[in-house]
């Protein structure tokens with residue numbers, strides 16, 4: 001294939017599948033486009049098309065957010081990855097730092113991640129490892145002052161597990177789907193605990209991450225459809241390979257899924273395009289997922305804050321969870337796409353609706369408003385379950401809401417409605433307590449809080465909570481004090497009864 005044909009092909013693919021990119025037709029007289037991976041660290045213009053107009057101003061804020069430039073190749077076998085990552089890290093804390101920590105999550109997700117050729121500003125360094133090799137500690141040659149930056153460069157390889165055994169199969173190549181979650185060296189969060197890194201329990205989410213920016217180039221076999229967080233900048237073919245470049249940010253993670261079986265359907269709602277990827281036989285479920293996601297975005301945008309991105313991808317994967325959230329993308333288990341039949345004795349459409357609404361809810365509580373998902377799972381999971389209740393309320397009225405609310409009561413009843421606090425870390429729960437408390441009792445706390453504060457006051461509180469913490473990190477203390485400010489009341493008794 002010659003180059004002219006390749007660029008014509010990339011333009012037509014872009015026009016066919018990506019409304020937000022603005023490709024320029026290639027011609028012999030056109031000067032070559034600059035390589036996106038060579039974008040200056042401070043230049044965020046490439047991210048503009050990924051944000052709705054009202055949210056583009058954030059690109060002038062978030063000073064010092066990490067910037068990742070990643071290029072990797074997916075092997076023909078679809079489970080081996082090799083890549084290079086350059087990341088510009090800025091000390092945005094209020095103390096100087098002597099080390100920077102990276103998470104190598106594949107090493108505790110049943111796979112393997114190896115790092116080589118690590119440099120800091122071009123100087124070779126040797127890292128140390130901890131937490132079963134899921135933590136890479138890089139001691140700095142000199143202290144990093146507040147506001148100063150460093151560029152880390154490294155090569156890495158990932159072997160993706162071919163089973164779904166660990167953490168619901170978030171990282172897996174199975175059933176002809178590659179689910180590539182947390183599969184690049186991720187900078188850990190520095191907070192009031194210092195570098196905050198631990199091994200995630202099997203029950204909960206894996207990551208705790210700050211908002212960052214990502215420019216990613218993926219080389220992959222042509223036979224697979226690639227889906228990622230963020231917005232596609234270009235897609236070209238090179239022989240038997242395809243090369244896709246993506247801009248993703250502001251975002252807390254970069255996610256990719258791929259399969260030779262995916263069929264894409266999409267629909268635009270105002271500035272937002274929702275794309276759904278599922279095997280060909282699952283079209284009805286795929287269409288229903290788009291319907292639920294669009295209504296969810298409508299409800300949550302009105303209640304909390306606008307959905308920030310111009311795209312949302314819904315991706316069928318074999319995960320053993322019902323669904324998993326990523327910035328701008330949600331993975332939904334392939335087991336609930338047969339929406340005309342039952343799943344575990346319940347119509348699969350019911351699972352599909354509550355799961356999609358829940359995972360879309362995480363675009364506000366996890367993605368836009370971050371939190372320590374390991375220490376404060378109620379701030380993302382319980383609040384997202386409550387958002388799901390608000391979706392059913394706003395879409396179907398009191399009848400729809402009471403059905404979902406009784407499912408929350410049922411969930412809590414699985415452990416006899418024990419008054420275990422909703423505010424424990426994931427590791428603080430035993431067995432089925434985590435699901436029953438964080439997903440059942442937790443959202444019922446927000447129902448109680450709404451009753452205590454009055455609906456109008458509660459709604460204003462939750463809106464300000466979302467807007468004031470957008471792209472930042474929430475804490476339980478902030479949530480309580482903001483609620484108390486809104487109601488001009490003391491909520492300590494209520495919080496003691498439910499949260500602590």
Ligand SMILES: [Zn+2]
Pocket residue numbers: 358362380381384
């Ligand atoms: Zn969730």
